[in-house]
Amino acid sequence: MIYVFIGIGGIAGSLLRYFxxxxxxxxxxxxxxxxxLIANLTGSFLLGIFTRKYGNNExxxxxxxxxxxxxAIGSYTTMSTFSTDMIKLIDKGDFGIALLYILLSLTGGLAASWFGYFYPFRKVRT
Structure with a gap:
């Protein structure tokens, strides 16, 4: 039954990614x-929030x-498309764009995930 739930979420996430x-x-x-890039950054942010709030919530x-x-979030974000996009950019000789894409994807993805995991749950000092 677990596979069915993951599959249903996967359908929704992959369709959203396509849109x-x-x-x-x-x-x-x-x-x-x-x-x-937008899918991977927003997905990283959302997964950060979701994991922090619900990942170990019994x-x-x-x-x-x-x-x-x-x-849903796992299929919305996509390493395979990121990799294919990189190969296409390198094949076309767009090395500067490829490097920018790598930097934005990796640092941006980590930052978005960190921000989603920690920022909404920070304690506000009064």
Missing amino acids: VSIWTDHLWAHAFPYGT KVNRMLVLLIGTG
């Missing part, structure tokens, strides 16, 4: 893979955690 790509292609016609149904975290 982000279509949306960004209409906004920015450029060699830079904005759709993948009050939340484990199937729901797997459906959203592993299924």
